[in-house]
Each structure stands twice: as structure tokens, then as C-alpha cells.
Amino acid sequence: MSSMTIGKLSAATRVKVTTIRYYESIGLLDEPDRSASGQRLYGDTAVERLGFIRHARDLGFPVPAIRELISLQVEPSWDCAVVDQIARRQLGEVRRRLTQLEALEAELKRMITACEGGKIACCSVLAALGHHEQCLHEEHAGKEVLAARPSN
Amino acid sequence: MSSMTIGKLSAATRVKVTTIRYYESIGLLDEPDRSASGQRLYGDTAVERLGFIRHARDLGFPVPAIRELISLQVEPSWDCAVVDQIARRQLGEVRRRLTQLEALEAELKRMITACEGGKIACCSVLAALGHHEQCLHEEHAGKEVLAARPSN
DNA sequence: TCTACAGTCTACAGTAACTGTAGAGGCAAG
DNA sequence: CTTGCCTCTACAGTTACTGTAGACTGTAGA
Structure with a gap:
């Protein structure tokens, strides 16, 4: 073929x-x-x-990096260190995103665990996102609950 | 102010x-x-x-989800479950990306470790990316380490 | 052979979530 | 008053594609 x-x-x-x-x-x-x-x-x-x-x-890898890698393939007598550096840069970027996502996962998990039904006015998810809360008297409300409860 | x-x-x-x-x-x-x-x-x-x-x-959170959350804030008498579901969806998405990134990190690490100088013709980074290699003394991992591709 | 239908072509618009630019006008300090 | 930053609108550019329109091509079955 x-x-x-x-x-x-x-x-x-x-x-x-x-x-x-x-x-x-x-x-x-x-x-x-x-x-x-x-x-x-x-x-x-x-x-x-x-x-x-x-x-x-x-x-x-972003397209410009791939373009660079391809040009290196075409000119294969150069030093491997260039390719290595591109890969390391990419690894650093991946690790950065990884760290960020882990923090996001933790916060989302915490938000969801705290949200056990109830009305939106007291929803901890919205509270965690910055909603200015008014319902100090209700049981599902607030950041106190959010902070007090362990996550599953 | x-x-x-x-x-x-x-x-x-x-x-x-x-x-x-x-x-x-x-x-x-x-x-x-x-x-x-x-x-x-x-x-x-x-x-x-x-x-x-x-x-x-x-x-x-993507903009449409935020739009939805805002509309829920404006109409705060609805059930909290809607908000909860949006957050859970987001958590699932974060976890999916996390898994994918962890696989990427492992592969990049492996690629870089294997690349200890030398000429590009034998570079393991390029080899791992699918370069048709001439250096028969080394056996590199195949292309299908990452089965999880987001689309297509 | 005819016909149906899937595959391919170009060219352009649309996507997400912004960022950047041009060219004009506004505002406060010295 | 002038300097220099701030703000305005409107639109183009970014990344890495995806989708669409409208026309043409290639192939399998009746």
C-alpha cells in the first residue's frame, strides 16, 4: 500500500x-x-x-515545538541536547498544570462534600465561589460547615 | 469607595x-x-x-457553567442539587485531566532520562515520539502508552 | 450503464476565552 | 498647559482545530 x-x-x-x-x-x-x-x-x-x-x-507539545522537533529530525547531525531541552520544558509545563489541577480537585471535593441538599441561598458551592452569604441561621449554610466537615 | x-x-x-x-x-x-x-x-x-x-x-468552570451558576444565584430558591451537579461534573473533568497529565508526566520523564546526550539520529525523545530509529541496540516504548485521547 | 452514495475538493466561517491594536478622547498632577 | 496615564469603541489576532457549503470523484450494486 x-x-x-x-x-x-x-x-x-x-x-x-x-x-x-x-x-x-x-x-x-x-x-x-x-x-x-x-x-x-x-x-x-x-x-x-x-x-x-x-x-x-x-x-x-505545542505546534511550534513540534515544528522544531521535525526540523531537528530533518537535520539529524545536531546535538541531542536541544531535543532534550524541549522535552524538559514540556515536562515542567506538565508538572505545573498537574499541581494546579490537584489543588482544584481538593477544593472541588471539599465544596461538593459540604453541599448536602438545601436551598441555593445557603449552598456551600456558591459560597465557596465567593457568594456573599446571608443565612447564618440555617443548618446547611456557610463556610463554618465547609471548614468543619472532613472530606470523604 | x-x-x-x-x-x-x-x-x-x-x-x-x-x-x-x-x-x-x-x-x-x-x-x-x-x-x-x-x-x-x-x-x-x-x-x-x-x-x-x-x-x-x-x-x-467553562463560561456557560458560570452563566448557569449566576442565574441560580439570582433565583436562589431552587434546589441546591443543581449547583451540586455542576460542581460534580467539573470535578469529573478535573480528575480526567489529572489522570491524563500523570501519564504524560511519566512518559516525558522516561523520555528525558533515556536521553543522555549523543546525536539526534539516536535520540530517544524523538524515538519515543515515533521517529523511525536506526539505533537498533535500544528498544523504546511504543506509541500506544496513551490510549486515552480526548476526542477522535 | 445508470444510480446511489460515500469520499474528496476549496474556501471560508465558527469555536473558546480571551489578548492586542489603532486612533480618539478624558482626567489629575505638576 | 502640558505630560502622561486611563478609558473608549471597534475590530483583528491568538491556538488548534471543527464545521459547512457547494461542487466534483470514485465505486458498488441493480
């Missing part, structure tokens, strides 16, 4: 057809050969290249 | 001026009063509302 249409390439890489054309438009993929009627025809190198792009995107 | 310009509101809430105007344009913030010359003048309720929005955004 030395030559496949865009749909086959899409199926082979699980990248949508429109996305493949988009990658071509921004120069991540080379312009492929065309059939007599103008349809794109791809070879096996396109499958590899696109798989590379997809995997890098899955790992969260 | 019952009346402040958009710059003061921005400083008070750490939300950029342009973002405040954007929130107004999409109906998250009410249109404020204006001075004789047309400048926006905000009261303390705007600080509260904007703080609520910013906090919810920090927690990753």
Missing part, C-alpha cells in the same frame, strides 16, 4: 481528515502528490510523520 | 481591563453605569460578581 487517500491516512493515524489538511496548511505536513483528479495521495512516510505529530500533540 | 473605574475594578479583582469588557460583552457582567463622559463606573457588587467569576474560571 504505497499510496493512500486522505481518508485512509486519517483512518491509519486516527487524525481527522480536516485536521490533516490543517496540518498541511500550517506546514507541519508536506504537500503530498495528487491524483489526476486532484486528490491527495500519501505514502508511508506521511503515516510516520503524522503519527509523530499526533503523539507529540497528545503529550501536549 | 462606592464607585470605581474599570482600572480600579481590574486592580481589585486581578482581572484584566479587556477581560472585564469581554465579560460584559458576553453578558457575564451587567452593563454598569457610566460617567458623564462615558466611562464605566462600578460598585461593590461588581467586585463580588467578578470575583465569583474569576474564582470559578480558576477552578476551570
Whole structure:
């Protein structure tokens, strides 16, 4: 199978057809050969290249970084340290997001645990989000309850 | 300080001026009063509302969810379960992203550890990303470490 | 062969949640 | 009065795609 249409390439890489054309438009993929009627025809190198792009995107690398990685592949005599640095930068970014998300999870969990029914006027979720609360007399109200209860 | 310009509101809430105007344009913030010359003048309720929005955004709530939460605040006699459900949905989303990021962190760490200098032709980072490798003395992990892809 | 239908083409608009810019006018301090 | 920052509107740009319209192509079945 030395030559496949865009749909086959899409199926082979699980990248949508429109996305493949988009990658071509921004120069991540080379312009492929065309059939007599103008349809794109791809070879096996396109499958590899696109798989590379997809995997890098899955790992969260932004398009400019992928562009850089591809250019390094094309010029493979350079030092590995450049690639390593890009990967480290990406790892730092992932860890930063990870820390942030862990804090979010904790806060959301706390919010939900405290919310045991009742009216919205006293809802702890809204309270935790900054709602100025008025219901000091009701049992489901307030940040005191929120702070006092352990999370599950 | 019952009346402040958009710059003061921005400083008070750490939300950029342009973002405040954007929130107004999409109906998250009410249109404020204006001075004789047309400048926006905000009261303390705007600080509260904007703080609520910013906090919810920090927690990753999408704008439509925030819109919903605000409408619930305005009609506070409804049941708290609706708010609870929005928060739970958000928690699920956060946990999903968390799991994904943890897998990414592991893979990036592995990639970087394996990359101990040398030429790009043999770089394990590029290899892990799908580069067709010529360095047969090393066996790298396959592409399918991450089965969880958000869409498509 | 005809016909139905899936696949492909280009070009452009839309998405989320903002950010940035241009060009004009406003306001307070020195 | 001038300097310099603040604010105004309106619109374009960002990222990484996704969706749509309208036309053409390729293929399988009757």
C-alpha cells in the first residue's frame, strides 16, 4: 500500500481528515502528490510523520515545538541536547498544570462534600465561589460547615 | 469607595481591563453605569460578581457553567442539587485531566532520562515520539502508552 | 450503464476565552 | 498647559482545530 487517500491516512493515524489538511496548511505536513483528479495521495512516510505529530500533540507539545522537533529530525547531525531541552520544558509545563489541577480537585471535593441538599441561598458551592452569604441561621449554610466537615 | 473605574475594578479583582469588557460583552457582567463622559463606573457588587467569576474560571468552570451558576444565584430558591451537579461534573473533568497529565508526566520523564546526550539520529525523545530509529541496540516504548485521547 | 452514495475538493466561517491594536478622547498632577 | 496615564469603541489576532457549503470523484450494486 504505497499510496493512500486522505481518508485512509486519517483512518491509519486516527487524525481527522480536516485536521490533516490543517496540518498541511500550517506546514507541519508536506504537500503530498495528487491524483489526476486532484486528490491527495500519501505514502508511508506521511503515516510516520503524522503519527509523530499526533503523539507529540497528545503529550501536549505545542505546534511550534513540534515544528522544531521535525526540523531537528530533518537535520539529524545536531546535538541531542536541544531535543532534550524541549522535552524538559514540556515536562515542567506538565508538572505545573498537574499541581494546579490537584489543588482544584481538593477544593472541588471539599465544596461538593459540604453541599448536602438545601436551598441555593445557603449552598456551600456558591459560597465557596465567593457568594456573599446571608443565612447564618440555617443548618446547611456557610463556610463554618465547609471548614468543619472532613472530606470523604 | 462606592464607585470605581474599570482600572480600579481590574486592580481589585486581578482581572484584566479587556477581560472585564469581554465579560460584559458576553453578558457575564451587567452593563454598569457610566460617567458623564462615558466611562464605566462600578460598585461593590461588581467586585463580588467578578470575583465569583474569576474564582470559578480558576477552578476551570467553562463560561456557560458560570452563566448557569449566576442565574441560580439570582433565583436562589431552587434546589441546591443543581449547583451540586455542576460542581460534580467539573470535578469529573478535573480528575480526567489529572489522570491524563500523570501519564504524560511519566512518559516525558522516561523520555528525558533515556536521553543522555549523543546525536539526534539516536535520540530517544524523538524515538519515543515515533521517529523511525536506526539505533537498533535500544528498544523504546511504543506509541500506544496513551490510549486515552480526548476526542477522535 | 445508470444510480446511489460515500469520499474528496476549496474556501471560508465558527469555536473558546480571551489578548492586542489603532486612533480618539478624558482626567489629575505638576 | 502640558505630560502622561486611563478609558473608549471597534475590530483583528491568538491556538488548534471543527464545521459547512457547494461542487466534483470514485465505486458498488441493480
